[in-house]
Amino acid sequence: MTVTAPGQAAADAAAARPGAVQGRGPWQLAWERLRRDPVAVASAVTLVVIAVAAVAAPVVAHAVGHGPDDQYSDIGLTPAGLPVGPSRTFLLGTDNLGRDLLVRILYGARISLLVGVLATLLATVAGVVVGLAAGYLGGVVDVVLARFMDMVLSFPYLLLAIALVSVFGSSLTISMLVIAFFSWAAIGRVVRGQALSIREKEYVEASWSVGSGALRVMFVDILPNLLAPVLVLATLLVPAAIVFEATLSFLGLGVPPPTPTWGGMLSDSLAFYQVAWWFPLFPGLALLATTLAFNLLGDSVRDALDPTAGRVTEGGGG
Amino acid sequence: MTRRAGVSDEVLLRLDGVVKHFPVGHGLFGGRDADAVHAVDGVSLEVHRGETLGLVGETGSGKSTLARCATRLHTLTAGRVVFDGHDISTLSRSELRPYRRQLQMVFQDPYGSLNPHRRVGSIIGDPLAVHGVAAGGPRRRRVQELMELVGLNPEHYNRFPAEFSGGQRQRVGVARALALRPRLIVCDEPVSALDVSIRAQILNLLADLQRELDLTYLFISHDLSVVRQVSDRVAVMYLGKLAEVAPAAELYSRPRHPYVAALLSAVPVADPDLADRRERIILAGDPPSPIHPPAGCRFHPRCPKARPRCLEVEPPLVPRAGDGAAHPTACHFPVEPGENLAREAGSAA
Amino acid sequence: MVRFLVRRVLFGLLVLWIVSGAVFVLFFVAPHDPARLIAGRLATPQTVALVNHRLGLDRPLPDQYASFIWRLLHGDLGYSYYSSAPVRQLLASRLPVTASLALGGAVLWLVAGIGLGVAAARRPRSLVDRGGAVLMLAGLSMPTFLVGLLLIYFLFFRLHLVGITVFPPGGYVPLTQDPAGWAQHLVLPWVTLAAVTAATYSRLTRSSMLEVLGEDYIRTARSKGLSEDRVVYRHGLRSALTPVVTLLGIDLATLLGGVIVTEQVFGLPGLGQLAWQSVTTQDLPLIIGTVLVASAFIVVANLLVDLGYALLDPRVRPS
Numbered sequence: 004m005t006v007t008a009p010g011q012a013a014a015d016a017a018a019a020r021p022g023a024v025q026g027r028g029p030w031q032l033a034w035e036r037l038r039r040d041p042v043a044v045a046s047a048v049t050l051v052v053i054a055v056a057a058v059a060a061p062v063v064a065h066a067v068g069h070g071p072d073d074q075y076s077d078i079g080l081t082p083a084g085l086p087v088g089p090s091r092t093f094l095l096g097t098d099n100l101g102r103d104l105l106v107r108i109l110y111g112a113r114i115s116l117l118v119g120v121l122a123t124l125l126a127t128v129a130g131v132v133v134g135l136a137a138g139y140l141g142g143v144v145d146v147v148l149a150r151f152m153d154m155v156l157s158f159p160y161l162l163l164a165i166a167l168v169s170v171f172g173s174s175l176t177i178s179m180l181v182i183a184f185f186s187w188a189a190i191g192r193v194v195r196g197q198a199l200s201i202r203e204k205e206y207v208e209a210s211w212s213v214g215s216g217a218l219r220v221m222f223v224d225i226l227p228n229l230l231a232p233v234l235v236l237a238t239l240l241v242p243a244a245i246v247f248e249a250t251l252s253f254l255g256l257g258v259p260p261p262t263p264t265w266g267g268m269l270s271d272s273l274a275f276y277q278v279a280w281w282f283p284l285f286p287g288l289a290l291l292a293t294t295l296a297f298n299l300l301g302d303s304v305r306d307a308l309d310p311t312a313g314r315v316t317e318g319g320g321g
Numbered sequence: 322m323t324r325r326a327g328v329s330d331e332v333l334l335r336l337d338g339v340v341k342h343f344p345v346g347h348g349l350f351g352g353r354d355a356d357a358v359h360a361v362d363g364v365s366l367e368v369h370r371g372e373t374l375g376l377v378g379e380t381g382s383g384k385s386t387l388a389r390c391a392t393r394l395h396t397l398t399a400g401r402v403v404f405d406g407h408d409i410s411t412l413s414r415s416e417l418r419p420y421r422r423q424l425q426m427v428f429q430d431p432y433g434s435l436n437p438h439r440r441v442g443s444i445i446g447d448p449l450a451v452h453g454v455a456a457g458g459p460r461r462r463r464v465q466e467l468m469e470l471v472g473l474n475p476e477h478y479n480r481f482p483a484e485f486s487g488g489q490r491q492r493v494g495v496a497r498a499l500a501l502r503p504r505l506i507v508c509d510e511p512v513s514a515l516d517v518s519i520r521a522q523i524l525n526l527l528a529d530l531q532r533e534l535d536l537t538y539l540f541i542s543h544d545l546s547v548v549r550q551v552s553d554r555v556a557v558m559y560l561g562k563l564a565e566v567a568p569a570a571e572l573y574s575r576p577r578h579p580y581v582a583a584l585l586s587a588v589p590v591a592d593p594d595l596a597d598r599r600e601r602i603i604l605a606g607d608p609p610s611p612i613h614p615p616a617g618c619r620f621h622p623r624c625p626k627a628r629p630r631c632l633e634v635e636p637p638l639v640p641r642a643g644d645g646a647a648h649p650t651a652c653h654f655p656v657e658p659g660e661n662l663a664r665e666a667g668s669a670a
Numbered sequence: 671m672v673r674f675l676v677r678r679v680l681f682g683l684l685v686l687w688i689v690s691g692a693v694f695v696l697f698f699v700a701p702h703d704p705a706r707l708i709a710g711r712l713a714t715p716q717t718v719a720l721v722n723h724r725l726g727l728d729r730p731l732p733d734q735y736a737s738f739i740w741r742l743l744h745g746d747l748g749y750s751y752y753s754s755a756p757v758r759q760l761l762a763s764r765l766p767v768t769a770s771l772a773l774g775g776a777v778l779w780l781v782a783g784i785g786l787g788v789a790a791a792r793r794p795r796s797l798v799d800r801g802g803a804v805l806m807l808a809g810l811s812m813p814t815f816l817v818g819l820l821l822i823y824f825l826f827f828r829l830h831l832v833g834i835t836v837f838p839p840g841g842y843v844p845l846t847q848d849p850a851g852w853a854q855h856l857v858l859p860w861v862t863l864a865a866v867t868a869a870t871y872s873r874l875t876r877s878s879m880l881e882v883l884g885e886d887y888i889r890t891a892r893s894k895g896l897s898e899d900r901v902v903y904r905h906g907l908r909s910a911l912t913p914v915v916t917l918l919g920i921d922l923a924t925l926l927g928g929v930i931v932t933e934q935v936f937g938l939p940g941l942g943q944l945a946w947q948s949v950t951t952q953d954l955p956l957i958i959g960t961v962l963v964a965s966a967f968i969v970v971a972n973l974l975v976d977l978g979y980a981l982l983d984p985r986v987r988p989s
Contacts, residue, residue, distance in 0.1 A: 026480035028437075154685050157968050158965065159965055162945050165945070166693060205430050209428055209435075209497070211414075212421065213497070214418045214421035216414070223436075223439070224436055227438040242811055253813070253931070277827055298807045302807065
């Protein structure tokens with residue numbers, strides 16, 4: 004015996020279409036919204052281009068015949084020893100040591116993207132684990148972890164980053180670890196807050212009443228529901244990490260020379276901007292384009308996941 | 322009085338002096354509590370196999386807390402919960418697991434009780450997965466059977482909750498509760514969040530399922546008319562304690578506790594003449610705080626019949642003069658037949 | 671209330687203690703030799719040992735730490751290895767520079783940010799709104815040094831070429847000495863700071879404003895016949911500014927600890943540059959001093975913000 008609800012009729016008609024009963028969850032809906040957002044598409048394309056260019060750096064270097072560390076003191080510098088401007092040989096000009104700027108920028112992209120993405124990934128994983136544990140387990144665990152996160156967030160981070168790097172030496176790994184260390188707490192705090200509020204939801208109670216254990220509830224019920232804000236935060240943390248790395252390189256504390264970094268190039272260009280406008284311009288543009296694209300993408304992701312303006316919510320009944 | 326067929330004498334769930342306090346406030350580093358919310362302050366109840374026991378109370382009466390104590394979603398501050406002869410009062414979560422197969426719950430909020438990121442098939446099949454009862458094909462088939470049982474289209478197995486209406490979602494909740502063939506289901510305000518027109522459908526569904534599957538219900542609600550429809554017996558809670566327990570018909574025709582009488586006088590009545598003639602008992606004041614319940618009878622600050630004794634001595638829940646053993650009331654001066662409380666309280670005619 | 675205050679103060683002190691301890695430990699874990707740095711590359715081992723002894727670096731670790739804590743509790747931050755001056759004095763001399771920079775920049779970004787934010791909230795989805803959003807993202811995307819560089823290039827260099835020397839490329843003139851010079855040297859740094867920060871404030875103001883303007887009491891004010899300006903500024907802005915004030919507190923505190931990059935780019939002798947210098951010269955007392963001061967600012971700011979919240983909104987008061 005069944006008691007069929009009236010709204011079923013329309014639903015059944017829709018079900019008659021083949022493949023129509025797959026159902027579209029919150030992620031699929033967000034994805035569709037993202038796909039239709041021109042800004043998101045443009046930023047994503049830009050980032051893909053930059054990523055491809057970074058990966059293809061050796062190819063380009065081979066094509067123009069200049070390595071990233073090759074100093075062409077004869078053709079790459081003016082008789083006075085200053086950088087030469089964009090030309091057929093050096094598409095974007097040279098730097099103060101006669102090195103091909105284009106090739107250096109592409110190799111620099113590798114560093115920026117690598118550090119930015121990996122550091123953020125590391126920070127996100129750490130933040131999610133800690134935040135989830137703190138929010139879900141509560142009690143002493145929560146107090147300790149939350150206090151710890153507060154403490155990390157109270158550090159004057161650039162200062163300590165400088166101290167850490169100068170103590171342990173500068174390298175790719177150190178840069179990544181330092182940046183990750185100062186970013187994870189931001190994610191952890193958000194995750195903890197989310198976990199605390201999701202924990203009060205009835206579907207979590209329902210899972211308990213069915214007999215689910217802590218791990219299952221954490222990963223099946225709580226985690227998927229907090230991924231959205233984490234994703235937005237992470238997408239916005241990547242450009243911050245890239246800027247952080249550039250700042251470290253600018254101060255001479257990033258990946259050590261001669262490895263090309265955008266921050267390092269900008270730092271070197273300080274003394275030459277009056278006579279070589281391309282020297283700071285192109286690395287600066289590359290940095291700006293990358294971070295801007297990530298920020299725009301992050302904004303679009305946030306809009307796609309939470310379109311609050313003028314959305315009609317479902318009503319009760321049926 | 323006649324008992325509905327299917328209801329037996331056997332006690333399936335017994336609550337014995339259940340107390341649940343929630344600490345409020347903390348010390349310098351999260352230590353002892355200064356105050357506590359006395360959500361449930363000593364409730365004893367029996368639910369017989371096959372019956373529907375309605376539990377009524379206003380907000381803050383502790384009924385939802387009691388429901389969660391009964392299903393051990395909360396730990397008890399004091400008292401015992403005995404299910405099918407087994408004392409489950411102090412069991413750990415893993416020890417409780419096997420009992421969860423027989424003791425299930427349906428929740429109030431159709432929008433909040435289903436994980437928006439899971440497909441309904443997965444939600445309904447969750448109990449089966451957790452207890453390792455079935456997997457893969459057999460599980461899917463069982464879920465689809467359940468969906469049909471509650472009136473949902475089994476082909477919607479892969480849909481997300483957002484694609485269903487409120488009433489349909491509640492059916493999903495019911496299906497989930499039924500998955501492990503439980504014996505007792507605690508329904509916590511299952512229709513309060515639904516449109517009035519849909520309520521009847523869900524209530525009918527619950528009634529049909531009870532008959533078909535030999536279920537026992539503990540039905541929580543704040544809505545007297547809903548409770549009347551479904552219950553064999555009714556218990557009324559006030560501020561953490563029971564005020565009155567009686568078979569449904571008796572409670573509605575001859576309430577003894579002034580609080581219950583006042584509640585019943587406020588229930589809307591369809592016949593306009595009857596409504597005009599009836600006098601509403603207006604209670605003075607707001608419900609007091611559960612952190613500092615009044616001394617003596619908890620209802621005395623609002624009771625139109627309050628006498629000095631009520632401020633000092635807490636009335637026990639026992640049958641009063643003229644009532645059977647099945648109809649205890651916690652009041653020193655219960656409402657007598659023919660008494661018009663409205664006159665005493667100040668009424669709105 | 672008092673308990674809450676005490677708890678927060680204790681926690682703040684704990685943070686400071688841990689931070690100082692961490693720096694201390696870090697310094698001794700790392701390969702370092704300040705004695706050598708001071709003595710010079712050509713110094714003999716005996717000279718280095720002598721310097722080491724003078725600095726007290728040959729004493730056992732716990733010993734050094736104990737005396738460090740002892741002096742700290744007396745307000746003595748020690749002597750800088752490098753400059754042989756009391757740390758406290760060094761910090762105090764640099765503070766006005768950083769403070770001028772931070773506060774001036776703050777005024778600028780508050781005016782720009784809040785102004786833009788309110789304008790955007792009043793006309794959602796308009797050109798002002800969308801333009802503001804783009805500006806914000808641009809601001810967020812640019813590292814401070816880049817903005818500084820651009821400003822130096824365009825407002826100093828290019829103008830210089832044309833003969834206008836309004837904006838100097840760096841250096842600092844104390845306020846007490848020459849107010850006009852002080853301002854002139856600080857304009858570009860202020861704009862640099864503001865450019866990066868204003869955007870965040872404008873978006874925050876905008877979203878906060880939008881929320882507040884949707885409230886019922888605003889609707890009431892409008893229906894009373896008040897002018898839109900009055901409604902927005904007098905009634906709406908007050909509540910909308912709470913999150914902004916919170917952020918301002920934290921930001922200022924962070925900045926007061928030293929605006930390393932901006933000071934570097936513009937050659938301002940502030941706390942940031944001091945911190946930078948202390949690290950490159952492995953000047954432990956100075957490192958600890960700057961880190962402690964910076965952390966102290968942040969801790970105090972957090973405390974004030976929490977206190978402010980508790981005072982403003984009794985609901986928030988922790989029980």
